[in-house]
Amino acid sequence: MKRTILIFAALIAALLILFQLSKYSYASGDASIEIIIAFIAVIFFFIGIYINKKSRTPAIDNAPQVNKKSLEQLGLSRREYEVLLEISQGLSNKEIATKLFVSESTIKTHVSNLLVKLDAKRRTQAIQKAKTMGILPN
C-alpha cells in the first residue's frame, strides 16, 4: 500500500517536472514542442505498461466473492493462488506455464508448494478443499 502511494507520488512529481521542463524548453526555443510531447508520450506509455502489469496480477485482490480470511490464513502467495485458479479450470502444468509466460518447472514448484499449504496430495484434492473453503469463485 505504501509502495503504491509512493509510486503515484513519484509519478505526479515526474509529471510536474516534465511540464516545467517543457515550458522552459519551449520558451528558450532549444527544443521543439513535438519532441517534448513525444517524450512524455513514450514515458507514460511505459508507465501504463508497468501499472497495467502490476494491477493485472490480480489473484487475491480482485478475486470475486471469496473468503479472504481463509485465503490469508493459508499463506498462499499471489502466484500460487493464480496457479490454483488455473488448476481449477482444468489446465495442465504445461498449459498454465504457457498462459502465465513461465516455464513448466516454475509451475511445478508453485503446485508443490500450494499442495503443501492446502494439505492436499493431488491437484484434484486441492480443488475440492479450496472449494469447500470458499476460496474459489463459482
Added chain:
Amino acid sequence: MKRTILIFAALIAALLILFQLSKYSYASGDASIEIIIAFIAVIFFFIGIYINKKSRTPAIDNAPQVNKKSLEQLGLSRREYEVLLEISQGLSNKEIATKLFVSESTIKTHVSNLLVKLDAKRRTQAIQKAKTMGILPN
C-alpha cells in the same frame, strides 16, 4: 424394477418354505430348532449383504439436485458417474478402486471412457466441465 419385485417374491417364498421345513423338522424331531434358526440367520445375513450392496450403488438415481437431462445426454454409465463423483472429491485412481472394491485397471478404464464422453483431456477438466453442466452436487 421388475427384477427387484421378482427377487423379493422369491425371498418371501424361500422364507415360507423354510418356515414349513422348520415346522416339519421340529415335529418329526430329526433336527434341532437351533440349527434351523442358525440356517435362516445365515441365509438372511447374506441376503442382507446382497441387498445392501445393491441399494448402496446410488449413482445417478439418488444424486441430489443434479441436471439429469445433461447427465443422460452424456451417456455416462452408472459406474462412470460414480467414478466421476469420487474424482471430484479429489481421490486417486487407487483410492477409488479401494473404495469401490475393484481393481485400479477398472477405474482407469472408467476414467478413460468418462473423459471421452465429457470431452476432457484431464480429470481436472472433467471436474470443471461437469460442474458447469450442473452434473455434480454442491
Added chain:
DNA sequence: ACTCCTTTCATACTAAAGTACTAAAATGCT
C-alpha cells in the same frame, strides 16, 4: 545493508494418470 519471502528455473527421479487394445463375465432388455 541485511534478511525474508517470492518468483523463477533446472535436474533428476518416483509416482500417478491416461491411452490403446483385448477380452471375459454380468446385466438388462426384448
Added chain:
DNA sequence: AGCATTTTAGTACTTTAGTATGAAAGGAGT
C-alpha cells in the same frame, strides 16, 4: 434364448504430476 451394453481386468506404453534439492534474482521491510 439372444443381443447390446456395462463392468470388470489385464498388459504395455506414453505422458503428466509431483517430490527433492539447489540456486539465482528481485521486492519489501527493519
